Amino acid sequence: MTGCPARYDDQLGYWIVDDPVLAREVLLDPQTFRPDNAVLAHTPLSVKALRVLSGVGFALPPTLANNAGESHRPIRAAVARFFSPARVAAAEPLTRELNAARVTAASKALADGHEVDLVQAIAAEPPALVVLHLLGLTNVDVPALKAWSLDSLELFWGWPDEDRQLELAHSAAEFYAWLRARTTAARKAPGDDLFGVLVGLGLTDEEVCAVGYFLLIAGQETTTQLISTAFQRYLDDPGTTVEQVLQEASSVPTWRRVTAHRTTLGTTDLPAGTPVLLGLTGHGGPADLAFGLGIHRCLGAGLARLETQVALDCARRLLTGVRLLEPPPMIDLLSFRAPKRLMVTSRPQAAGRH
Numbered sequence: 001m002t003g004c005p006a007r008y009d010d011q012l013g014y015w016i017v018d019d020p021v022l023a024r025e026v027l028l029d030p031q032t033f034r035p036d037n038a039v040l041a042h043t044p045l046s047v048k049a050l051r052v053l054s055g056v057g058f059a060l061p062p063t064l065a066n067n068a069g070e071s072h073r074p075i076r077a078a079v080a081r082f083f084s085p086a087r088v089a090a091a092e093p094l095t096r097e098l099n100a101a102r103v104t105a106a107s108k109a110l111a112d113g114h115e116v117d118l119v120q121a122i123a124a125e126p127p128a129l130v131v132l133h134l135l136g137l138t139n140v141d142v143p144a145l146k147a148w149s150l151d152s153l154e155l156f157w158g159w160p161d162e163d164r165q166l167e168l169a170h171s172a173a174e175f176y177a178w179l180r181a182r183t184t185a186a187r188k189a190p191g192d193d194l195f196g197v198l199v200g201l202g203l204t205d206e207e208v209c210a211v212g213y214f215l216l217i218a219g220q221e222t223t224t225q226l227i228s229t230a231f232q233r234y235l236d237d238p239g240t241t242v243e244q245v246l247q248e249a250s251s252v253p254t255w256r257r258v259t260a261h262r263t264t265l266g267t268t269d270l271p272a273g274t275p276v277l278l279g280l281t282g283h284g285g286p287a288d289l290a291f292g293l294g295i296h297r298c299l300g301a302g303l304a305r306l307e308t309q310v311a312l313d314c315a316r317r318l319l320t321g322v323r324l325l326e327p328p329p330m331i332d333l334l335s336f337r338a339p340k341r342l343m344v345t346s347r348p349q350a351a352g353r354h
């Protein structure tokens with residue numbers, strides 16, 4: 001516990017809550033601290049960007065992360081079944097197989113004298129392949145999904161100028177059009193995959209797409225980023241554990257809320273409509289805080305832990321035999337932080353650790 005009161009950040013435009021005790025209080029009171037702003041664009045979208053998005057009917061009505069209403073419970077329950085402890089445990093062999101294959105390929109490339117980006121070579125694709133498997137989704141262009149995910153995170157949590165916004169909006173519109181097509185197909189031939197289940201709940205097309213939009217990003221890209229961070233920290237300290245990464249440097253270091261009415265948080269009076277930015281990691285709180293608490297706790301917390309642990313287990317020997325070639329460039333968004341790449345080369349056998 002830090003004991004720090006909430007403080008206003010003029011540059012970000014949020015009241016910052018770093019004290020894990022206060023952050024916990026906020027997360028466990030969604031009626032006072034509502035999630036309405038959880039997925040709003042941090043940088044207001046330009047007219048041109050909005051026009052591109054409206055061209056595909058882009059909409060993000062309240063469904064999961066941004067929903068404190070009555071519809072939240074049935075949607076969450078339907079999605080949660082895909083991430084039950086039994087299903088997550090059953091996905092471990094696939095997770096291990098995918099990681100082992102990529103570690104083997106990366107090790108060979110390094111042995112042949114090549115430089116390797118550990119993010120792209122190992123961390124990038126397994127989380128996507130695993131979550132698609134759990135959700136029953138086939139025929140998905142994984143490289144496209146990865147690109148759509150990074151672009152959407154930047155669009156909604158970054159600081160893009162108008163030109164960059166337009167590029168990102170085209171990417172988000174392409175992703176949304178794909179979600180629309182999958183939703184339409186599910187209505188014609190309902191199945192037991194994610195889209196079939198959501199259509200079966202009686203959700204509108206916009207609601208189905210909104211669930212799919214952020215679930216398919218959060219279900220894999222944030223795990224890729226968590227694995228990348230774990231690799232980076234392991235290179236500096238081979239004693240690093242997954243729990244330490246979650247506690248000190250999770251890939252989702254902050255999250256947003258907005259006050260529904262006038263309230264007091266700790267010793268700070270907050271008017272209605274006050275945007276709040278919660279510090280989830282790096283402030284002495286428990287590792288679990290990285291996944292949120294209460295009715296909006298991350299549905300994939302168990303899966304993310306498993307995947308990161310398996311990735312570390314599979315890559316441990318490789319990681320002890322390489323060195324970084326550069327300070328890693330970072331994904332550095334309002335609520336997402338991780339290495340963009342980790343370029344490494346084999347460490348000469350006679351050399352000590354740097």
